[in-house]
Amino acid sequence: MTVQTLDAAAAPPAGAGAGGPRQRRRRDRPGIAFLFLSPWVCGALLLTVGPMLASLYLSFTDYDLFTTPRWVGLDNYRRLFTDDPRFLASAAVTAKYVLLSVPLKLAAALAVALLLNRPRRGQGFYRSSLYAPSLLGTGVALALVWRALFTDEGVVDSLTNTVGWDSGGWINEPDYALYVLIILAVWQFGAPMVIFLAGLKQIPQELYDAAAVDGAGRWRTFRSVTLPMLSPIILFNLVLETIHAFQAFTPAFVVSGGRGGPGNSTLFYTLYLYERGFSQFRMGYASAMAWLLLLTVAVITALFFGTARRWVFYSGEDK
Structure with missing residues (x-):
């Protein structure tokens, strides 16, 4: 039996192993990961990041919950000190x-x-x-x-x-x-x-x-x-x-x-x-x-x- 025959016998079948097309296709589908992460990402954006950015903007305004925020710049921070x-x-x-x-x-x-x-x-x-x-x-x-x-x-x-x-x-x-x-x-x-x-x-x-x-x-x-x-x-x-x-x-x-x-x-x-x-x-x-x-x-x-x-x-x- 030749060396080429031994190598062919030891080789995994097509589609099997770590480098097979099927395994490669599974690795190339990041959409599944993003699908499972999407609830957390949406919650972080809507409940944490969004309100934080809104409060950062409001910190430069005069706002009383009932009227439109009025831009005052650094006046709030100056008055604090x-x-x-x-x-x-x-x-x-x-x-x-x-x-x-x-x-x-x-x-x-x-x-x-x-x-x-x-x-x-x-x-x-x-x-x-x-x-x-x-x-x-x-x-x-x-x-x-x-x-x-x-x-x-x-x-x-x-x-x-x-x-x-x-x-x-x-x-x-x-x-x-x-x-x-x-x-x-x-x-x-x-x-x-x-x-x-x-x-x-x-x-x-x-x-x-x-x-x-x-x-x-x-x-x-x-x-x-x-x-x-x-x-x-x-x-x-x-x-x-x-x-x-x-x-x-x-x-x-x-x-x-x-x-x-x-x-x-x-x-x-x-x-x-x-x-x-x-x-x-x-x-x-x-x-x-x-x-x-x-x-x-x-x-x-x-x-x-x-x-x-x-x-x-x-x-x-x-x-």
Whole structure:
């Protein structure tokens, strides 16, 4: 038998194999993929991209929902910084909320995740119980309960009265009202806790064994092994929780009664945006505020990722 005969016998039949005409025809039909993607593309264009572009246009207009938008250029943006003290107050309150709630929430989530990472009896019960507050979300019902706890006749005020401190109700005091919302945010640490717990499970035990052989204590092991290996998870949680904190609205709206009080102490940026857009019908002005918020979050997120190379360690990469 010749070599040509052997090659012919080993060759696949026409139309079969990776390079056959039938397989080639299947690869050359991208219309099927676009057909399945079309619902998502239509939804993104109609429900996300379209409204975003419309709000960008409205941010340069004077629009009150009832009349035709009137082009004013950059006037809305100029007035935000030069002729609106409540805008500056809302930005300051939101910045303080983000700077306090996000680190405290992540610290609480990591601390509890470290405790739950150790084998113990009833571990499933503890994990479910500590995650439960996050399942409640930030809805109106939870905010109403939180408001009732911190009024002048609430449980918290009754407890502080027993030690001789009459706060008069935390939500009624400008110095304490914001901390009510910060405590609420920190209390709902379940989501980042679960993510931290998953990250802890992925750290190789060999690293801890090597640290123990070198004589490292718990703090040194945590600082030199746990934190570097968890740094990608920390970055992920940091970005998500920062964005979530900037978007906080419902707790502030319910606890403050929609007024941002007392003394603008809980006047979140989103709450003031809602007031301008849906109470005063200044949709052009509210659109400008929305785009400033988007740009602020985008810049902060870019800073996180831009500085990540200095403190985020990915396993397997050379430092």
